[in-house]
Amino acid sequence: MKIGLIHCEGDFKKSSPFDYEGRKNIGDAVEIALNNLKMNYIKIPANKKMFKSLEKNRVDLIFNSADEGFNMNTHLEAQIPAFLDMLNIPYTGSNYLTLGLCNDKIKTKEILKANGLPTPNFLVIKNKISENFEIKGIKFPLIIKPSKEDGSIGIKIDSVVNTKKEMIKKINEVLEKYNQPVLVEEFIEGREIYIGILGRDKIEVLPPTEIKFNLPKGYKNFLPYEAKWEENSSYYKGTIATCPAKIEQKLFSKLKDAAIKSYKIFNVRDYGRIDFRIDKKGKIFILEVNPNPDLSRESGIALMAKRRGMEFEDLIKKIISYSKQDEIN
Numbered sequence: 001m002k003i004g005l006i007h008c009e010g011d012f013k014k015s016s017p018f019d020y021e022g023r024k025n026i027g028d029a030v031e032i033a034l035n036n037l038k039m040n041y042i043k044i045p046a047n048k049k050m051f052k053s054l055e056k057n058r059v060d061l062i063f064n065s066a067d068e069g070f071n072m073n074t075h076l077e078a079q080i081p082a083f084l085d086m087l088n089i090p091y092t093g094s095n096y097l098t099l100g101l102c103n104d105k106i107k108t109k110e111i112l113k114a115n116g117l118p119t120p121n122f123l124v125i126k127n128k129i130s131e132n133f134e135i136k137g138i139k140f141p142l143i144i145k146p147s148k149e150d151g152s153i154g155i156k157i158d159s160v161v162n163t164k165k166e167m168i169k170k171i172n173e174v175l176e177k178y179n180q181p182v183l184v185e186e187f188i189e190g191r192e193i194y195i196g197i198l199g200r201d202k203i204e205v206l207p208p209t210e211i212k213f214n215l216p217k218g219y220k221n222f223l224p225y226e227a228k229w230e231e232n233s234s235y236y237k238g239t240i241a242t243c244p245a246k247i248e249q250k251l252f253s254k255l256k257d258a259a260i261k262s263y264k265i266f267n268v269r270d271y272g273r274i275d276f277r278i279d280k281k282g283k284i285f286i287l288e289v290n291p292n293p294d295l296s297r298e299s300g301i302a303l304m305a306k307r308r309g310m311e312f313e314d315l316i317k318k319i320i321s322y323s324k325q326d327e328i329n
Contacts, residue, residue: 003041003320004059004089005031006050006080010072018177019153022229029296030065033316046080047071054087061323062091063316067292075148077103077292090323094269094291102266102289105147105183112286115265117258119286120277123184128172135164141187143222144170146178150290152225154178157235160187160220188277188285192223193245195259195274196304200322203263205256206304210245214238243303254284262289270322271301271315 007030012020034041044053046066062084069077082096094102101107112119121138124147141162146154154174161167167184174182192213196206213221215238227235247255259274268291275287293301297312305315 001040001060001324002058003034003039004044004054004057004062005034005041006044006046006062006064006066006091007031008066008068008072009045009047010068012068012072016074016153019151019225019229022231023151024296029312030063030316032297033313034063036313037317050080050083054089059089061320062089063320064091064093064292065295067294074103074150074153092270092319092323094272095267098267098269098291102268102291103148103150105145105288106181108266108289109183111265112262112289115261117262117265117286118284120186120188122186125171125175125182125184128175129168131164131168133164133168135167138184138186140167141189142167143185143187144174145183145185146174147181147183149178149180150288151294152223152228155224157219157224157226159224160222187220187222188279189221190280191278192221193247193255193276193278194300194304195255195276196301197259197263197268197272197274198270198305198318198322200269203260204308205260206301207244207307208247208252208255209241209243209300209304210247212240212242214240241300241303243300243307251278251282251284258284258286262286266291270319271295273301 012023042057044050064080066080067077068074070079078096078100081091081099084091085095106124109119109122123138141160144159144161159170161170171182171184192211194209198204198206211223215221216234219234223239224235226233227239230236255276262274263272266289273290273293275290277285277287295301302312302315
């Protein structure tokens with residue numbers, strides 16, 4: 001079998017000028033794993049060269065590691081599997097519809113609500129606002145996010161706000177910088193837990209991960225951009241992923257059920273992660289549904305798989321097997 005490894009090439013600063021420090025290309029980790037597995041593969045860049053490369057080189061399967069999108073544009077991530085569907089080339093990970101929906105935080109929350117799944121109350125702001133703006137249906141504290149980014153892009157240390165003045169300032173800043181609707185969401189104080197899932201028709205729930213917060217006084221317990229990418233920051237050092245998380249059985253059952261339902265509703269394939277907050281009363285809230293999450297060796301999904309007894313190479317091999325099995329069926 002010959003695999004095409006579609007990966008991103010380019011400058012993170014050029015593609016995302018406000019959020020580029022510390023970001024890494026996951027294609028590098030996948031390539032090392034393919035080498036260790038002694039698999040036959042070629043590298044295919046996720047840019048205009050991709051079309052000629054696929055025309056010139058016949059491949060049996062695409063490993064899609066282009067999580068930064070076509071031409072380093074995360075808003076074009078869904079177009080890669082759409083193109084592969086048109087060529088009838090099997091690939092790893094989720095299809096264009098799943099990626100497109102889940103990359104839109106507003107659409108994700110609307111679909112979750114329509115299916116009776118819990119998610120924090122929210123507002124959508126499309127234009128700059130003034131002090132005359134009326135806040136309806138949500139309560140402080142709030143978290144302000146760009147609606148069509150992932151990897152905590154656009155979520156900063158000051159994104160959690162406690163006053164109307166702070167909210168207006170942050171909303172207008174995000175609108176100006178990211179040029180997209182803003183999601184204004186109730187900030188849920190409490191635990192942050194992730195549920196990882198593998199598979200297609202038959203799925204496997206991985207051991208859960210909890211983020212343990214050990215931050216300086218005055219810091220909000222959440223994961224802004226700094227916590228995910230800037231290794232020297234207090235947020236990166238003070239947010240530790242613990243797996244398996246110590247969760248009482250009743251709570252884990254609720255998280256597991258909601259995660260499986262979300263995975264199936266959005267038709268997530270091969271690997272995915274559902275992010276939760278649990279408030280002080282034990283109520284669960286879905287923050288995000290993540291198809292094709294970060295697949296670096298240090299990633300959350302890799303940590304969960306390792307706790308299940310899978311090395312990184314085992315995980316990559318398993319993800320490939322789902323696509324092969326689907327082709328056979």
